Amino acid sequence: MKTTLTLAKADIGSIGGHIKPGARLMGVVSDYMKRHARPNVKDFYISHTGDDIAVLMTHTRGVGDTRVHRLVWDAFTAGAGDARKQGLYGAGQDLLKDAFSGNIKGLGPAVCEMEIDERPNEPFLMFAADKTDPGAYNLPLYLAFVDPMYNAGLILSPSMFKGFKFTIMDVSYTEGDRVIELNAPEQIYDIAALLRDNQRFVVESVHSRATGEVCAVVSTQRLHNIAGKYTGKDDPVMMVRVQGAFPATGEVLQPFKIGHFVAGFMRGSHTGPLMPVKANSTISWFDGPPVVSATAFCVHDGKLTEPADAFDHPLWDYVRNKVSRKAIEIREQGFSGCAMLGYDELEYGGIVKKMDELEKVFKIRGHKEQKTAFSSPKKRR
Numbered sequence: 084m085k086t087t088l089t090l091a092k093a094d095i096g097s098i099g100g101h102i103k104p105g106a107r108l109m110g111v112v113s114d115y116m117k118r119h120a121r122p123n124v125k126d127f128y129i130s131h132t133g134d135d136i137a138v139l140m141t142h143t144r145g146v147g148d149t150r151v152h153r154l155v156w157d158a159f160t161a162g163a164g165d166a167r168k169q170g171l172y173g174a175g176q177d178l179l180k181d182a183f184s185g186n187i188k189g190l191g192p193a194v195c196e197m198e199i200d201e202r203p204n205e206p207f208l209m210f211a212a213d214k215t216d217p218g219a220y221n222l223p224l225y226l227a228f229v230d231p232m233y234n235a236g237l238i239l240s241p242s243m244f245k246g247f248k249f250t251i252m253d254v255s256y257t258e259g260d261r262v263i264e265l266n267a268p269e270q271i272y273d274i275a276a277l278l279r280d281n282q283r284f285v286v287e288s289v290h291s292r293a294t295g296e297v298c299a300v301v302s303t304q305r306l307h308n309i310a311g312k313y314t315g316k317d318d319p320v321m322m323v324r325v326q327g328a329f330p331a332t333g334e335v336l337q338p339f340k341i342g343h344f345v346a347g348f349m350r351g352s353h354t355g356p357l358m359p360v361k362a363n364s365t366i367s368w369f370d371g372p373p374v375v376s377a378t379a380f381c382v383h384d385g386k387l388t389e390p391a392d393a394f395d396h397p398l399w400d401y402v403r404n405k406v407s408r409k410a411i412e413i414r415e416q417g418f419s420g421c422a423m424l425g426y427d428e429l430e431y432g433g434i435v436k437k438m439d440e441l442e443k444v445f446k447i448r449g450h451k452e453q454k455t456a457f458s459s460p461k462k463r464r
């Protein structure tokens with residue numbers, strides 16, 4: 084049977100800064116979904132990661148369906164209304180457009196979806212990250228689908244011997260979807276050459292080359308491309324089917340033990356290690372660190388099992404301690420060098436103003452006239 088999994092996530096307001104949405108707001112979104120999900124959506128699950136609410140939906144209407152997208156847009160809008168009433172911080176922050184226009188992509192929320200032929204048992208993982216951008220999933224996907232040091236199935240399971248196809252998007256191109264398809268293992272150097280640049284090239288999906296089936300999908304929306312200026316980090320979502328012809332759950336999770344450095348953290352303008360956290364965790368130190376949750380399900384006839392929290396295990400406490408150490412260490416150097424993002428990725432416009440002011444004070448020795456040294460390539464808030 085064909086089932087579509089649609090996962091959408093938005094920051095529509097939070098308590099005490101950008102920490103968490105709160106029980107009342109979660110309740111409003113959940114109630115809206117309960118009242119309006121039928122007949123278009125079969126099942127749904129709501130959770131939060133940091134300040135973002137994620138809504139996972141199952142249905143049979145295929146990807147990009149207007150009714151399903153409208154449902155979740157309206158649920159977020161209802162939530163944003165209540166967030167305003169409560170006086171929550173950043174109420175409606177990620178709802179960048181006033182009106183729904185057929186597809187929630189391009190309106191602010193992060194979305195990824197896949198239409199699948201349900202296997203007799205269909206396990207999958209839903210990931211939600213906060214205080215970072217979609218490129219945060221590049222390295223874990225590369226390692227889980229390409230590297231036998233992380234995925235033992237690549238050398239042990241014949242169903243994976245043919246490898247995987249990566250579809251990678253150039254998210255700096257705003258005129259349309261600029262994508263490239265590359266095959267692992269033959270083209271892994273090309274894949275690595277692109278995925279090294281997390282801000283520009285983002286894995287959109289991964290397919291099995293043995294069966295042609297979709298295996299992983301990532302939200303590729305970048306908020307500044309939508310708003311025309313920086314409005315926050317994109318806080319991406321991802322879904323990965325696991326087991327059988329796909330990597331095992333543990334193989335997909337394994338790369339997250341690295342706590343690799345990603346863009347985001349305080350004011351979306353820093354570098355910080357990605358910490359695997361339990362579902363419904365909050366944000367804290369230096370508005371971070373960047374976090375990711377992983378929730379496992381099986382789906383059968385479009386119905387979800389109860390969730391299993393994949394990062395709720397003693398091993399991940401050890402990893403979290405390691406990542407805390409990495410976070411504190413990089414923060415030791417404050418604004419200096421790689422601890423902060425490059426000029427193009429800084430989230431706040433204040434720096435542009437500052438540079439423009441300093442620009443006027445610069446002098447080139449021995450010259451009266453000078454060319455402009457700094458430019459402001461993108462509008463910022």
Ligand code: F6R
Binds near residue numbers: 348349
């Ligand atoms: C990052 C984030 C926070 C805010 C910071 C300042 O995505 O949400 O780090 O950037 O707390 O927030 P404002 O500018 O809303 O006062």
Ligand code: MG
Binds near residue numbers: 094176315
């Ligand atoms: Mg926020």
Ligand code: MG
Binds near residue numbers: 094133213
């Ligand atoms: Mg967020």
